[in-house]
Amino acid sequence: MLKALAEYWPIINVFFGGFFVWVCWSLRQLAKNEIEKSALAQDKRLAQLDGRVDGHDTRLTKVEGHIVEIRNDVEALPTKADFARLEGEVKGVGLNAAAAANGVQRIEGFFLKKGVESA
Structure with a gap:
């Protein structure tokens, strides 16, 4: 083999x-x-x-x-400064409105004294 x-x-x-x-x-x-x-x-x-x-x-x-x-x-x-400015303006408008209301009351008082009545 x-x-x-x-x-x-x-x-x-x-x-x-x-x-x-x-x-x-x-x-x-x-x-x-x-x-x-x-x-x-x-x-x-x-x-x-x-x-x-x-x-x-x-x-x-x-x-x-x-x-x-x-x-x-x-x-x-808006900033804080803007709000502060706005607050001042609102207070100013409030003072003007109070003054206008006082004027209206004076005028009403005047008309009431004169005997004029509203319609």
């Missing part, structure tokens, strides 16, 4: 070499396919994340616009 093995050794060696090359090529193809699947899955996840980031960017831009509007509204609100 050793003589037959020695005689056919080159053929057996070529067969095992070919088998080994086929196994290596198959493993390489398997690894290549897995890497491609992984890359596709990663690209899909990146596309999803990209869409979410774009959505957040749009929402942040809208919120930034709202903040600017609120800031402008707050800047347009």
Whole structure:
């Protein structure tokens, strides 16, 4: 049997070499396919994340616009000095109204003394 093995050794060696090359090529193809699947899955996840980031960017831009509007509204609100000035004006109008009411009462009193009645 050793003589037959020695005689056919080159053929057996070529067969095992070919088998080994086929196994290596198959493993390489398997690894290549897995890497491609992984890359596709990663690209899909990146596309999803990209869409979410774009959505957040749009929402942040809208919120930034709202903040600017609120800031402008707050800047347009009256200050304490404005309220103090308004309070002074209201007091002045109140004094004028009181003076006018006193004048109206004097006129009414005058007409009542003269005997003129209102209609």
